[in-house]
Amino acid sequence: MASTTLEAGTTSASPVGKTFLGHPRGLATLFMSEMWERFSYYGMRALLVLYMSTAITDGGLGMKMAVAAAIYSVYTAMVYLLALPGGWIADRFLGARKTVALGGSIIMIGHFLLAVPFKASFFAGLAFVAIGSGLLKANISTMVGHLYDGPNDPRRDGGFTIFYMGVNLGAFLAPLVIGTIGQDVSWHLGFALAGVGMALGLAQFLLGTRHLSPKSDVVTSPISAEEKSKVFKLAGLWLAAAVLFYGVVAGTGHFTVDWAVWPLSILGILLPAFVFTKVKRDKDLTAAERSKMSGYIWFFVAAAIFWMIYEQSGSTLSLFAKKNTASTLFGFDFPSSWFQSLNPLYIMALAPVFAWLWVALSRRAKNPSTTVKFAFGLVMVGASFLVMMMAMAAAHGGAKVTPLWLAMVYLIQTVGELTVSPVGLSVTTKLAPAKYASQMMGVWFLAVTAGNCVSAILQLVLGDDVVGSTGYFAVQGALAVVAGVALWLYRKRVVALMGDVH
Template sequence: MAAPPQPPTADPRSGATGTAPGVVADPLESAARRTGLLGRPRWFTTLFGTDIWERFSFYGMTAILVLYATEDTDRGGLGMSTGDATLLHGLYMAAVFLASVPGGWIGDRVLGARRAVLHGGVLITAGHLSMAVPVTGSLYPGLLLIACGTGLLKPNMASLLSAFYDREDRAGRDAGFAVFYMSVQVSALLAPIVVGALGEGVNWHLGFGAAAVGMAAGLFQYVRGSRHFGDTGAAPERFATPAERTRVLRTGLAAVTLAVLVYGTDAALGTFRIAHLMALFGLLCVVAPVICFWRLLRNPLLTAVERVRVRTYIWLFLASAVFWALFLQGGSAFALFAKHATDREVFGRTVPASWFQAAVPLFVLVLAPLFASVWTRAGERVPTAVKYAVGMAATAAAYLVMASAATRAADGVRVSPLWLLLAFLLLAAGEVSFAPVGMSASTAIAPATFVSQMVALFWLAGALGGGIGGNALKVSGDRVPGPGYFLALGAAALVTGTALLVWRRSLTRRLGV
């Protein structure tokens, strides 16, 4: 398993010197920064510790969100229909990814990556605390706060991690991101078990409260360890001018005001539905990428080579949207299949449906070091497009497995949990092939002062995918997804993976990664 490289002593791109200009680094401090937990750099263990707790809160909350929303009101739930609950899940996921666009801009141009991560963590903690309050109305402001905080934290966390890598070390970057991605799966494994046991077994709001404790622990870890970052991420490389800040603030306030007026009126008339809000986010998921790519390509700071890379990246963006539309079904369609069509009896006890959400991180922990080793050994021989295609193939296989399971469950028979576990294993293989490689590629091709914004574009593909996936089950109209549903989505993955393989040489040449 490849360890991430040590912080560079001088990186004009990131400013990751660790000391002020003209000051000689203390050799004792330098040694301390190189010898963190398990021999890894202290900057890495700090980021790892923060992300592991943030992921605990994220995976814990999402493991019970749909189950809580569909639970009867007399049992503490919201009593939503399956379609509305999956729309809510898709809406939340889309909001998380959409928020990464302004979050990336704030990190790149206003706060710097380090402070952006801190402020994002505070918002996430506040959101989980809101959901822990046993009042039905507290769910929605809580989800909004978490979405805003995650949008601020995630792209800037990736930017901060990327700043410690040499820009040309592509194989090492891919392997390092894979190792980091593997590390945070530890909490993703534990979170559904802990939060699910508390939420399903005791009280839903107690489960949400456990997620809040996790994010608070992450904040403590981050504040305590940020002294090991040196100057990395302390400030933006290119501050936004006062005129730019004013323009962005006015545009944002105008958009929020308009949304509040429209949906406030909708609610006052008693006609509001989750689908109305999803329609807005669906529109934003389509429009926001177009605007972001257009503005980035028009920026005079980009060189001709960088413009070619960004234009070519659009194809990877679209492939990413397909992947996330399918992968995020694990928290909705797969969760409903686990609850209603899977035999969960083990030694006379019923396993909570939310516990199946721990399967993906468990399998990621097993697969990530293998994939990191393979990518390191392969080096430049396996380009990004091929790694994407591998992820798509694994995802398509997962949906074929689920189609077979749904066929067996068509008459109301509960099928063996091994079907679902095999599908989650294949989804995990897809995630390991796709997510860390995609994030790494985004930082590798990003123009020097736009790293967080490029990572935000990578997550914006998740917004588009989350919006599409959130509507898929609603359109099907099924309480539990059937074989046709899984076959159609599996076919979409197979077609996308095939296209990536066919055009791999052209994509590789134009991307340069």
């Protein structure tokens, strides 16, 4: 797969020598590392809710469906929330390369903790995987950028495209392999296989580190000794307070999962509100930057609603696949976790089509605005849950519906994702105030956190009688469609707030 020379007329920030598909050799290292990390993450994710909701007699944890879905939502929210401190640790303490190596090691330990058949070990493993993912996710994409000579390197966009193909390749293969082993052989063996996947990714990263750019070792904004002392003291105080509080709760026999899920869910909603308030009140911002932030809030809220529904692919949709969907198609039997491979498969097939479509429309001056694309994405994800409403109605009375229902739902969601996720990353960089240029990408990920936390609270409040019901899908689907229509109706106001950004 590797050629022997760099493309004529280009240089690389990484060592000169063999290249990977015409790109710096380090891209192969990051491609394989991320592919295996995503293999481990999505493989574990495909099993998570199924394992938690399976009866104890069948090897699971025997949790109520709504509680299992809420834990999944909070766990996913924390993965994205912890990307913020993950980036900060790289910038101030370790540099990107060391932070990614540390994150991969913690993820690997977490997966192997999940493989131990004890409840305490299971939750410790989830914490490890979330913390490690925050460290890794925030920095490995940055390291891809380090391989190129600045933002104008003509190979840069192509390099990120190849890198994200690795993301989706790992996500596609994981449910097929880990899902099969976990559901058909042993839950804990499946979790262990996820750990092996991360171990392979970590080994690939460490062995190929010589091909990475020296920029990835640089601590861009080293923390001073005085700041470090303050940070450690403050972190120590919060940690001591948390240990004391939860120690008392556990010691008095009152601790339940709710004591963890509720505080984290509330934090995931309040934190974005705090961040936006802080930025909006910053006196260093110009009037134009404040206006752009007002416009950006529309996109943030729209994204939070989108992810609230979209991220339930591994919870309510996964449970529907197990309980209400036939596991046979054209005479072929398969585990329900295989449905989790549909989204990355659709992305790999459709992403090039959408990339071509936007360029083609731009040439004809017909490329939809960012607000229209977001509105379309919201309508699509809402429509997916309206289709789920019909699928749930068809499954009334315990009937097993055709797998084509879920295949349609995931297809609709993927089309919506391709008009929200990449577009959201782009508009975040365009609307970010100069002072917060680096931090705003972390703020974008907080939309995923907020959406998942709202979902977790709904699931806890509504309980098993409502979560996953026809009404449950109908209300959320209708909410997203209405939000999409509202964004479209107010698109001129949002465009006005965006100023010179289109």
